[in-house]
Amino acid sequence: MKRPLLVGLAIVVLALLLLAPLRLNGYWINLLYTTLLYVGLAYGWNIISGYAGYFSFGQIAFFGLGAYATALLVVDLQWNWILASLSGGLLACALAVPLGYVMLRLRGPFFAMGMFGMAQMVRVLVTAIPATGAGAGLSVPPNVDVSAVYYWTLAVCVGAIALTIWIDRSAFGLRLQAIREDEQVAGTLGVDVTRAKITAFVLSALIPGLLGGGYALFLTYIEPDAVFSSRLDLQSIVMAILGGVGTVWGPLVGGVVMTQVSEALWASFPQIYLMIFGGVLVALLLLLPRGIVPALTKRLGARRSG
Amino acid sequence: MIVLQLVVNGVLLGGVLALSALGFNVIFGVMRVVNLAHGDFVVLAAVFSAFVFGQFGINPLLLLPLTIAIGLVLGALIHYGLLRRLPPEVTSAEAASLTLTFGLSYFLSGAGVAIFGGRFVSVPYLTGAFQLGAISIPQARLFTFVVAVILSIGFALVLRTTLLGRAIRATSQNLDGALACGIDVDRVRTLAFAIGTAVAMAAGTLLSFIDSVNAQEGVLYTVNAFAVVVIGGLGNYTGAVLGALILGLTEELASYFFGARIAEAAPYLLFILVLLVAPAGILGRRTA
Numbered sequence: 001m002k003r004p005l006l007v008g009l010a011i012v013v014l015a016l017l018l019l020a021p022l023r024l025n026g027y028w029i030n031l032l033y034t035t036l037l038y039v040g041l042a043y044g045w046n047i048i049s050g051y052a053g054y055f056s057f058g059q060i061a062f063f064g065l066g067a068y069a070t071a072l073l074v075v076d077l078q079w080n081w082i083l084a085s086l087s088g089g090l091l092a093c094a095l096a097v098p099l100g101y102v103m104l105r106l107r108g109p110f111f112a113m114g115m116f117g118m119a120q121m122v123r124v125l126v127t128a129i130p131a132t133g134a135g136a137g138l139s140v141p142p143n144v145d146v147s148a149v150y151y152w153t154l155a156v157c158v159g160a161i162a163l164t165i166w167i168d169r170s171a172f173g174l175r176l177q178a179i180r181e182d183e184q185v186a187g188t189l190g191v192d193v194t195r196a197k198i199t200a201f202v203l204s205a206l207i208p209g210l211l212g213g214g215y216a217l218f219l220t221y222i223e224p225d226a227v228f229s230s231r232l233d234l235q236s237i238v239m240a241i242l243g244g245v246g247t248v249w250g251p252l253v254g255g256v257v258m259t260q261v262s263e264a265l266w267a268s269f270p271q272i273y274l275m276i277f278g279g280v281l282v283a284l285l286l287l288l289p290r291g292i293v294p295a296l297t298k299r300l301g302a303r304r305s306g
Numbered sequence: 307m308i309v310l311q312l313v314v315n316g317v318l319l320g321g322v323l324a325l326s327a328l329g330f331n332v333i334f335g336v337m338r339v340v341n342l343a344h345g346d347f348v349v350l351a352a353v354f355s356a357f358v359f360g361q362f363g364i365n366p367l368l369l370l371p372l373t374i375a376i377g378l379v380l381g382a383l384i385h386y387g388l389l390r391r392l393p394p395e396v397t398s399a400e401a402a403s404l405t406l407t408f409g410l411s412y413f414l415s416g417a418g419v420a421i422f423g424g425r426f427v428s429v430p431y432l433t434g435a436f437q438l439g440a441i442s443i444p445q446a447r448l449f450t451f452v453v454a455v456i457l458s459i460g461f462a463l464v465l466r467t468t469l470l471g472r473a474i475r476a477t478s479q480n481l482d483g484a485l486a487c488g489i490d491v492d493r494v495r496t497l498a499f500a501i502g503t504a505v506a507m508a509a510g511t512l513l514s515f516i517d518s519v520n521a522q523e524g525v526l527y528t529v530n531a532f533a534v535v536v537i538g539g540l541g542n543y544t545g546a547v548l549g550a551l552i553l554g555l556t557e558e559l560a561s562y563f564f565g566a567r568i569a570e571a572a573p574y575l576l577f578i579l580v581l582l583v584a585p586a587g588i589l590g591r592r593t594a
Binding site (some may be wrong): 055102105106108109111112113114116117118120121125127128198230234237238242247261271272273274275276277278279280281282285286289290 | 334339391392393400401402404405406408409410411412413415416417419420428442529532533536542560567568570571573574575576577581582
C-alpha cells in the first residue's frame with residue numbers, strides 16, 4: 001500500500017476507536033479494551049525482546065506494580081486515577097533501572113527464565129506486604145467509567161506505537177538491533193551496550209506500568225494472581241511473536257488477531273478452550289514461523305518487484 | 307530433630323526433582339530448546355497414572371514402564387511432527403521453539419483437564435512409614451527416591467556407554483563437530499526429545515505416589531526443573547542431581563520456617579542468585 005493510504009487508514013481506525021464508546025454497548029467495549037490491553041503489552045515486550053533480542057518472561061511484574069501502585073494511591077491517598085496510573089508507570093521505570101542493570105547481564109534463556117522468576121518473586125513479595133491486603137487483594141471503588149479506562153489504554157497504545165515507529169527509524173533502534181544480532185560486535189563498534197539495553201528495558205517497563213493502573217480500575221478488585229498473571233504475560237508475548245518479532249506492526253496485528261481468536265474460542269469451547277488455543281497456536285506457528293507481518297511484507301514485496 | 311526430619315524429606319523429594327530435571331536437561335543440551343511443556347508432561351503422567359490406577363487397580367509399579375513407553379512415542383512424534391519443522395535460523399528459532407512449546411503446554415494441560423478432570427489426584431501406594439528413632443521415613447518417598455536414583459543411573463549409563471549416548475553428548479557439545487563426524491543430528495534430536503519426555507513422564511508417575519497433582523499445575527514443575535538445571539549448570543548432569551537435592555531441601559525448610567506462601571519463591575530466588583553469582587552453575591566451569 002502507498003503511504004498516504006496507510007496514514008489515512010490509521011486516522012480512520014483511530015477515529016472509529018475514539019467514537020466507539022458513544023455507540024457500542026458494554027460487551028464490545030470490554031472486547032476492545034481487552035484487545036488494546038494485549039496490544040499494549042505486546043508493544044512493551046517488543047522493545048526489549050523484539051528489537052534488543054532479550055526475551056523477557058517477566059514484564060508482567062511492571063504491569064502488576066503499576067496496578068498495585070495505582071490502587072493504593074487511589075484508595076489510600078484519594079489521588080486522581082490518571083495521576084496515579086502515571087505514577088505507576090514512573091515507578092515501573094524507576095525499578096527497571098536497577099533491575100535491568102542486574103538482570104541484563106544474563107542472556108538467552110537465562111534472562112528469559114530469570115525474568116520469569118523475578119516476576120514471581122515480586123508477586124510473592126506483594127502478597128507478603130500487609131498494606132496491599134496481602135494475598136486477599138484490594139478493592140478499588142468503581143468510580144471510574146469503563147470507557148474512561150478504555151480511552152486511557154487507547155492513549156497508551158497509540159503512544160507505544162509512536163514510540164516503536166521512532167525506535168524503528170532511530171539510531172537508538174539500530175543500536176538495539178545491532179545488540180540483537182551480535183552484542184560483542186556491537187560493543188566493539190562503539191555502541192554503549194549496557195546503556196542501550198537498560199534504556200530499552202526501561203521503555204519496556206513503562207508501557208505495562210502505565211497499563212496496570214487502568215487494569216486495576218477496570219477490575220475494581222485486584223489480587224496478586226490477577227495482575228501478576230503469567231498467562232496474561234505469556235499470551236501477549238505469543239501475540240507479538242505471531243505478529244512478527246521486532247517489527248513495528250507485528251504486536252498490533254498479532255494482538256488484534258489473537259485476541260479475537262482467543263475470545264471466539266473461549267465463547268464456543270469453554271471446556272476445552274486451553275487445548276484448542278494451544279493447538280491453534282502451534283498450527284499458526286508452523287504455518288507462519290516468522291510471524292504474520294514479515295510474511296505479508298515479503299509477499300507484497302515479491303508482487304511489487306515481480 | 308525436626309530439622310533432621312525436614313532434611314530427610316527434602317532429600318527424598320530431591321530424587322524425583324532430579325529425574326524430572328534430567329529430562330529437561332537432555333532436551334536443552336541437545337536442542338537448545340527450553341521446553342516450556344516439560345512440567346505438563348510431568349503432571350500429565352501423574353494424573354494419567356492416578357486415572358489408570360483408579361480404573362483398573364493395577365500394580366502401581368506397572369505404571370512406570372507404561373508412562374515411559376508413552377513418553378518415548380509422544381516425544382518422538384512431537385519432535386518429528388512439530389519441532390523439526392521450525393526454521394533453523396538462530397534468532398527466530400529461539401522465539402519459535404519457545405512459542406511452540408508454550409502452545410504445546412496449553413494443549414497438554416487443556417487436554418489433561420478435559421480427559422482426566424481438574425481435580426488433585428494421587429496414587430495411594432506404600433502409605434506407611436519406617437520409624438527410625440524420632441525420624442519417620444515415608445515408604446512411598448523412600449521408594450520413589452530409590453527408583454528415581456536407579457532410573458537416573460540408567461540414564462547416565464546410556465549417555466556414557468552407548469553409541470546413542472555419545473552422539474547425544476557430541477551434539478550437545480559441538481553441533482558442527484557432530485555433523486562433521488557424520489552424526490545424523492536430526493535423528494539424535496528426535497531421540498533426545500523422546501528420552502527427555504519419557505524421563506519427565508516417569509518422574510510424573512513417581513510424583514503421583516508421594517503428592518497430589520493437578521493437570522493444570524505443570525508450570526510449577528517446568529520452573530522446578532529449570533531451577534534445578536540452572537543451579538547445577540545447564541548440560542551438567544551431575545550438577546543437576548546436586549541442584550535437585552538443594553532445591554528439595556530448600557523447599558522443605560522454607561515452607562516449614564516461612565510458610566507455604568513465601569516458600570513458593572524459593573526456587574526463583576535460588577536460581578536467580580545462582581545465575582548472577584555463578585552463571586555456569588555451582589559445578590560449572592567458566593567458559594570463555
